Amino acid sequence: MKKRSWISAVGVVALSVSVISACSGGKENPSGSDQKNGQGGKLEPAKLSIMIPDGARVWKPESPVIVELQKRTNTIIDAQLVPGNSQDYTNKYSVLAAAGDLPDISKTNGFEFQNYADSGVYLEISDLVEKNAPNLKSKISKEAWDLLKYKDKTFAIPYENTPGKIVPVIRTDWLEALGLKQPKTLEEFKDVVTKFTFNDPDKNGKQDTYGIGAGSGAWQTDLMMIFGAFGAFPFQHEIKDNKVVPHIITPEYKQAIEYIKGLWDAKVIDPDFFIIKSDAAQQKIAQGKIGTFEAWWSIGPQVVTRNLKMKEVVPGAKLDPFTQLVKGPSGKASMLSLGEIGGSIQISSNAKDPAAAIKFLDYLATDEGWELSRFGVKGLHYNTVEEGLLPEGKKASDEKWLDPLGQVIFRTDLFKKAAASGQSPEQVEDYQFMKAGLEYPLFNDALYGLPQTEEQKTLGSDLTKYERDMFIKFVTGLEPLSNWDNYVSEWKKKGGQKILESRVAKYNELKGTKLSPGL
Template identity: 50%
Template sequence: MMKKNALFTLCFTIVWVTGCASGSSSSAGSIPIDEDSKQNSTVSLSIIQPDLGRVWKDDNPATKELEERTGVKLNVTMYPNNDFNSKYNVLAASGDIPDISRLGSFDYQNYADQGLFLDLSEYLDRYAPNLKKNIPADLWELTKYKGKQYVIPYENVAGKEVPVIRKDWLDKLNLSMPTNLDEFEAIMKAFTFDDPDGNGQSDTYGLGVANTYSETFMPIFGAFGIGPGFIGGSTPMASYVKGERIVPVAISPEYKAAIAYIKKLWDEKVIDPELFTMKSDQSLMKAAQGKIGYFNAWWSIAPQQLMQQLKMNEIVPGAKWAPILPALAGPDGKSGMFSFGKIGAGIAISAKSGHPEAAVRFLDYLSTQEGWELAKFGIKGTHYTSATEPRTTEGQLAYDEKWLDPLSQIVSRIDLVQQMGAATKDPVERENNRFIDAASNYTLYSDIFYGIPLTEEYKTYGAEVAKYEEEMFIQFVTGREPLDNWGDYVETWKKKGGKSVFDSKVAKYNELKGTRLIAGI
């Protein structure tokens, strides 16, 4: 167990009782009682997870109900997203990790060779019929590491981001939704110079940001047929296949062409000049105050953070955001967005856990429809009437205060989300679904290296290469570095470790996939 002075993690005290939930069958929603488990025994488990925008509340009635149904006592602490990895690295270095870890996508690969995690295959077969049934087979296969199943995959919807535009500004200026880069450029000029808010002042910009600047240019890159992901390395060495070659996006001709287009917008002064320097909360407020006409970000930014949480319509009456759909077409007719892949997280269990079967049983319950609905929507009759009806006033308040559903981030049921989304009568959810549906309908550009373990070369040079990519992107766009120096950028990128990292990733890809693709640089 963890030392008292170690980083605090949330603890479960689990009392397995025969009569929990609505029967003893796992398919009916209760936790299966294995013949080797002792009834009325108490098991303590610990878990660590990022907060993902949620707040843990000890007296959450939905949590109390979950405890009542399963015999589980929960005492939870969550770490902020931006601090999670550093905290977890400390725990991993000490070898003293919690029983259950929720890690981002394929982050478990960074620790698996240290012997930190349990191979779950046997436990899943014995204790997790619902997890095995409800998680697609290809995800189990995708998350195997050296032939072992160290994590339970958290299923992800690959299309997450949406380019959005001020529909009320389009209507005011008698403009149509843009379909290509030329039309987009014309609209950005109109949004900047034609007083779309009607206040008689030159105080708006066409293109802005409402989260991080690296996201807002994704549809432009997509119009050139590439998906670099987040500029600066959140998607390490994103690459694509061209014939028999693998090509790194960051030094590709398409990347250069996209930067040239973005620079043109910058030179025309239709991009918010503070775009590269603002913090996320500042950018959100600028968007909520009606100062920008376009941004690209997570699907929830416009309908939830701007309209619901920041109450943009009270600040700017009549403001209306709409997804740009289909995505902007480029000079060759290409369009699309970056694919975030089908793995949203990996749930690992410590190799030192004294009660791995108890952890797996609890996770399996969260995979049932009963357990999943409770974790996501709260108590039926108190927080919601049905999964397709509007939340109650109490439920909406709990959701807005972000404490209702933190445990919904442990086990995913994409199939239920899609079924309920299609049938929902909740106007708030219907508005959310406009943006969710748009994100799922774009052509998605996948990183060829998705799911491939990070190489030693990446661990050595990756951060420096990513930092250089980000610096040079800003330099090229703002004109501090002329695009005529592209060749120098490519050579420096190679020397800083880009070539070494890329070659190692191509070799690892060929090894795992049984291919003979060539490093195309």
């Protein structure tokens, strides 16, 4: 008998670029600044420290990729890859920032750098970019640079994003085993996940599968398609009748919770759903216990299928993206746009050699540097991007050390070009998932990209915790949905109203509008 208990994403291994081109900057020392000569007249390497989320990668300083990258940039890189989910990373980052101990180069998620910019931990980099980073300036869109300006200053380098990246995934072999088709409505979805749970889809004679499992370890991501079917996403806003409406207190959001609670009560959701970490969730998928999940597009083909070797563990397993999203009661269907900004890169105000840091980042923005950081050493790990990885490259990817620094600078143009032109079976499979994410209808948050208000900084953390806790309590039955009105009232008192009012005021100030809070 299945016991119940009660969220905790992963970086993307991108499908790389076009033909190697000459990088800009001095060929002898494209990344280092004017340092004193060492023996033999050579410039001494610049020592740079970096911190980024691990993205399911490991740091191997002696790897051919890192050795070659350091050689081409005349640097010595000390990188710290932080494991865990996005909140784990944010927690560690906050501690280092508070202590004034950030590394030379660091990455933050989304617009989180704004939480630290006023404390003086970052260098204002507009002059550095102008003088030393022609590729960062030209290869990253002006719109992205403008979005990340903070109080008319530039503290952050955009890590650009393709907005549609979260993909719902289904076990096609289970559908075939049970004579089912991909669901198109919420009713059909419930029927499919119920049969995935109770009708022995893997034919092992045991009741050890679940229709729905976590893919990212973050409930707002792991249930995104369902929220989209009701047109109400947690933490998002839309403009209706000249009012900015927060989804999280709307009747549609309540309806989404009611539907999800029905799935929970039917025991078709993995009981570890709200407590499992992303790596453990993906292991469970690879072990053949989960019928549907939602995650970053690369999780299905790259992490689960190849890195965790699902097809060796579960012969015949076949993961596919949903070809179309399930529709809700009013015909709505969408995923959430992640926006044009996936994160940002900052240079510490304590960096000993800011010029070396910005030149190193600029090299990663060249065609050559981006390809090296993503695909490895040409002739050893791959020959052409279209042909994909050679055996040595696949081995390095399986061992997770091929491309850790591929998470530092993102070239949208090369990513899309390479994704569509890849010819290897792995690239074709990857593109199937990536293309699905790009083609789903997307909901865009009306307040996306706004600088954080003081109210957000002081009240936001506690409010987010309340929103998360109440969602889980409603779904698991620890809080009856009959207390919905009390939830909304408490949400306003705990900062929801003040935060919304401040954000609408900021929106009006920047956009020249006269919107009002939709409370």
